[in-house]
Amino acid sequence: MDINNEMIDKLADLAKLEFTAEEKEKLKGDLSKITGFIEKLNELNTDHVEPLIFMTNEVNVLRADEVHHPITKEEALKNAPAKDSDYFHVPKFIEK
């Protein structure tokens, strides 16, 4: 697949990331390699092959409506890069 600037910009927008022109060039190369690797699969004829979504044949794996709390608030917040004693902090994104 030909990775162009437009695609890079769209992916960047969806991921809320910003890249310099230099980084974009590098990404173009990397993404071309990745998609090229996946495109190898197109060589196979899959016309009559059902897509495989699940690794098992299980259906209806359901649980009872019961409450368990495996972690505390302190543990929940432990790995957050920005926080106070109650909340996760993220950059302000006002969209009222």
Added chain:
Amino acid sequence: MSIDYNKYEAVIGLEVHAQMLNKSKAFCSDAVEYGASPNTLVSPISLGHPGTLPVHNKEAVKNAVKLGIACGCDIAEHNYYARKNYFYADLPKGYQISQHNTPICENGHIDIKLKDGSKKRVGLIRIHMEEDTGKSMHDQDVFDTLIDYNRAGTALIEMVSHPEMHTGEEAYQFLTEVRKLVRYLGICDGNMEEGSMRCDANVSVRLHGAQEFGVKVEVKNMNSIRNVQRAIDHEIKRQIEAIENGEKIYQETRTFEATKGITIVMRTKEGASDYRYFPEPDLPPLRITQHFIDEVKHLMPQLPKALFAKFTNEYGLSEYDAGVLTESREVAEYFEAILQHTNNTKAAANWVMVQVKGYLNENAIDINDFVLKPAQIAEIILLIDEGKISNSVATQNVFGELINQPEKTALQIAEALNLIQESNSDELQQWIDAAVAKFPEKVIEYKGGKVSLVGLFMGEVMKLSKGKADPKVASQMVKDTLDRA
């Protein structure tokens, strides 16, 4: 230039999100609780940590099936989950687990009644299961947005109507019916103020008779059913005025400002959103069997529509009375419980609608917390029917006093307050004779043909008996006495 608003037809479709009243979340066992201390109802699954595995809550599936049955939907046998990908801080996984291609319910309808008495059936496109996001707080900190993930992962149902409504009132009635239904089913508390039920409205306008839809605007953030109606009515007017003024309608999302009663732009849609849906590989498919559907059906209470039909057909109540009595499941059940003890359906209906509901409204009490048992209301009705107490004494004295002393019977209260009507004819005759003796000239007038004077004598009898004379028996006796005089 004046605008002819009637030239235009509005087209409205609603999306309703209902938070399920389960104990735990959709895909993990965190508790579901409104107003809990922030970030205490979370787990590695709801926080989207790597390596965790969601498992679907069986009750959430049952709830969706219940609503589907109640709305006459087709229930899908094969269900798959999908990931709806978007990047937002209140969505820790970076995707929402939803149903994309296989909604659990399709088709179906909601029947509504409008103020002018007309009825309308609004079709449903789908009902599907998904999960809620966390909550963002933008104004509690100067520099950062704060996130509380307690709500993240709570089971939601999304109901999407066909764009078949044309006025704010129709939307209002649609939501009222949906709220009634989810409350009857016990699957959602339907509280729009707290956000456990939310509604987005898609509104467009076009000239009457036009084939094509106008440009669709999505209106959000209405925290009551009344505000949904206000927002839609305002939005219709705004769009018509814009078109008449030669302006363009943009496909955008607008938010409702309740204090001003207007909608304002929230975000413009630049092309379709790209959610990159793909099958959720962590959740095995869900197969809804007929056996499962039958099981769920068995758990369902009587629905308002069926109760309405029963109340009007079997009990002979008016449509108005049946409507009031089926507004909530609790009231309908209370009414039906009274009928276990009395056959006087009309009196039971009146007592529930006037006395009981009046008392509950005045004192802001929920019917579940009402101290009087349905059997006690039935007993009051029986006392009236037997002529032991008058209707006015029952409503003005016995009912209130019984609420103060709910452990007593209505008869005990009436006796203690000396309110038992006298229908003993010896006793009554004494009062009647006294009344007749008091107004000899009126007796002559009565004899002369002024029969309306019976009322005067009855008034005197009631006065002498301190309201205890049984009016039915007494008035006949007054007439007999006067005729003999």
